[in-house]
Amino acid sequence: MRTNMTQQGILIVLSGPSGAGKGTICRELLRSNPNLQYSISATTRQPRAGEANGINYWFLSKHEFESMAEQNDLLEWAEVYGNYYGTPRRYVAEQLESGKDVVLEIDIQGAMRVKEKFPEGVYIYIIPPSSDELAERINKRGTDSPDSIKKRLGCASEELSCVYNYHYLVVNDKIASAVRNIEAIIAAEKCKVQRNHNLIENFFRHSCVRKEDL
Amino acid sequence: MRTNMTQQGILIVLSGPSGAGKGTICRELLRSNPNLQYSISATTRQPRAGEANGINYWFLSKHEFESMAEQNDLLEWAEVYGNYYGTPRRYVAEQLESGKDVVLEIDIQGAMRVKEKFPEGVYIYIIPPSSDELAERINKRGTDSPDSIKKRLGCASEELSCVYNYHYLVVNDKIASAVRNIEAIIAAEKCKVQRNHNLIENFFRHSCVRKEDL
Incomplete structure (x- = not known):
């Protein structure tokens, strides 16, 4: 028995408040990992x-x-x-x-609805390094009106309270390090015991046969 | 608020059947990550x-x-x-x-006793790529008598059934890739939401203040 049998892919949900930079992270993650599929x-x-x-x-x-x-x-x-x-x-x-593996970039409300139907996904919450930074990023876009900025920041505060429904928190201080952390999360999830049922059962069965032979 | 406050370290328990190569992996992991402490x-x-x-x-x-x-x-x-x-x-x-972060290399019985006292640790089960390989590795050591080999393989079979008490499974097909997977597991664990309580609470508190100011 070898261990390279196909493992079911993982749904990776990238989410977080607007202005956290999840879009940029998602694009960079997909660019540097061509094996990942974009949802x-x-x-x-x-x-x-x-x-x-x-x-x-x-x-x-x-x-x-x-x-x-x-x-x-x-x-x-x-x-x-x-x-x-x-x-x-x-x-x-x-x-x-x-x-x-499939990457889904989605707002918090959407992510929470996906989680209800697909709890076995990996839910990653992305935040900027500080809430000052969040305000700054939303301002810098220049595409948002002052009212929309106020609304977005208000939302961010409410949305933060959803974070405990996620599995992981990734701080987007630098795109590259945020991407590295997400790559690590994917690699780690693939090592989770509950995702390696087949591999374990095969190894175990084979071991038992060997034991009888002794 | 910045996000670089000290996070509590993680106890990483490397375990698995004899002959899985956990000693070699542990040495290599510590060599390439001087920030890790050996228990x-x-x-x-x-x-x-x-x-x-x-x-x-x-x-x-x-x-x-x-x-x-x-x-x-x-x-x-x-x-x-x-x-x-x-x-x-x-x-x-x-x-x-x-x-x-502290790395503890220990046999399965020991790991299970540690887990009772320290469930918040990260428990990693290391296996060789196949049980044939396991037999071969134990044979190659040359330090084990035929009786001891039989005993070790018997043990390995029983010990495999403990795998579901672990969080992660790492296949030791190549030392370097096994080490990379363990490094990914450590990085991912540091991103776990439940290990980032302080960071989240600070971010959240700060966000709320901002919201009042609007």
Whole structure:
């Protein structure tokens, strides 16, 4: 018996308050780990210039989206400014089954809904090094109005209280070190005893046979 | 608030059947991570040539050892061929409190006794890539008599059933990759939400103040 049999992949959920930098971390993680699969969201919004179906999003009609939701084929979904966004369950499941790890970048509300349906995922909460930094990052974007900044910071405070529903906390002080920590988390999760049932059972069975032979 | 406050160290217990290579892995792990502390065992056996007190072992008299055991100052202890061996609790506790991680290499029986007293440690079970390999490694040592080999393999089979009491399983196919996995486990454990209580509470408190200010 060898130990290189295919292990089920892991769903890695990257989440945290807006302004924590989870998008940048996610892109860098995927860039430096081409074996990781990005969980492509489904949406009913129109594709923007340069966006392709099955790469940036699965672009669906409202009817298609709603029937997926009805068939429980979305791990979570939400309506934002009149458009639907959601995480297709089947795509994720197929990737995991083939032994690939899937990365899902999602806000806190979405992550908590995914966790209800998929508790065996690995839930990582990303925060900036300090809440001052958080305010600064949101300001620096320049895309947010003062009102929206206040709302985002207020949200961040409420969202922080969700952190205890996550498994890991990664401080985004430097992108590279945050990515290294997430890589370590993935490697460690693959070593978890409960994820290595088959390997252990095979080793054990083989050992017992050997013992009878003695 | 910055996030670089001292985090309590982690007790890392490396264990597994004889012949799994845990001694070699432990030495290599300590060599390449000088920040890790080795948990020095106490023993009543005589020092061998080249062995120094407080480096290889704490060499104690039988009386000293027994009073440590009585005062519950040993995380575990055992008698082997008339000598006592044990893990002093205070040394480990002091290192952890100062923020250092401590590595304890120990057999399965010992690890399970330590876990009773110290469940917050990280318990890593090391196995060779296959049970054939295990037999081969024990044979190759050349130090074991055929009877002792049979006994060791029998033991290995029984000891495997303890694996579900551990948190992680590391396959020792190559020393370097086994060490890398253990390093990943340590890094991941440091990111665990429940090990970052202080950091979260500080961040949260600070965020709330900010919110009031808005």
